[in-house]
Amino acid sequence: MAQGTQRKFSPEAQKEVDKILFSYGVKESAVLPVLHVAQREFGCLDRAAVELVASTLGLSPTRVAQTASFYTMFSPAPLGKHVIQVCTNVSCSLLGSEGIVRYLEKRLGVERGHTRPDGLVTLSTVECLGSCGTAPVMAVNDRYFENLTTEKVESILRELGL
Ligand code: FES
Numbered sequence: 001m002a003q004g005t006q007r008k009f010s011p012e013a014q015k016e017v018d019k020i021l022f023s024y025g026v027k028e029s030a031v032l033p034v035l036h037v038a039q040r041e042f043g044c045l046d047r048a049a050v051e052l053v054a055s056t057l058g059l060s061p062t063r064v065a066q067t068a069s070f071y072t073m074f075s076p077a078p079l080g081k082h083v084i085q086v087c088t089n090v091s092c093s094l095l096g097s098e099g100i101v102r103y104l105e106k107r108l109g110v111e112r113g114h115t116r117p118d119g120l121v122t123l124s125t126v127e128c129l130g131s132c133g134t135a136p137v138m139a140v141n142d143r144y145f146e147n148l149t150t151e152k153v154e155s156i157l158r159e160l161g162l
Contacts, residue, residue: 007048013041017056027057031067035074044078072126080115080122082160084108085139088125091132096148100136101125103150108162121162 009017016037024030034053035045042049045068047061054061068074072085084104088097101123105111108121115122131137134146138153145156 007042007052009037009041009052013037021056028059031057031059031064032071035064035068035071039074045074045076047076072124075122078115078119081120082162083122083124083139083141085124085126085129086112087127087129087131087135087137089128089132091135092128092137095135097125097136100138100148100150100153103153107154107157 008014017034020030020033020037021027024033031053034056038049038053039045045053045065050065050068051061053059054064057064065076068076073083086092086097086101086104088101101112104123108116108123110116110121110123112123112125126139129137129139129144131144131146136148137144137146138148139145140156140160145152
């Protein structure tokens with residue numbers, strides 16, 4: 001059954017993967033950092049990317065796909081340039097995250113769980129970003145924005161050129 005697309009890492013990404021494998025020693029424990037490299041390299045973890053990670057680590061594609069599915073930063077479909085994740089867990093929800101999500105949906109013209117057709121934005125809701133004391137919180141790619149209000153969200157969107 002080992003057919004599939006024969007995808008490869010670029011030489012730079014392969015170098016990074018080799019370094020990760022070297023520092024982890026046990027291949028299996030390197031699954032998350034190698035998934036990160038693959039997600040960045042291919043823009044998503046589609047089947048071919050999962051198969052590549054699996055063969056790199058000597059694991060089954062199913063196992064790799066299952067691991068990836070636990071983490072919101074890994075996606076089987078291409079994500080937008082700006083990945084906006086709004087926490088809707090208890091603290092954030094009590095302090096208005098639902099209103100923030102609705103504001104973003106309307107303002108950006110994309111529903112939660114989707115990527116805008118121009119590929120600029122992916123909007124999703126997530127369960128706790130680990131910053132409950134500064135709720136409501138959202139992340140845009142690797143940056144956190146806290147104590148959100150719609151006014152604050154608007155100025156963040158403008159800063160991002162959205
Ligand atoms: S509940 Fe939103 S960051 Fe924890």
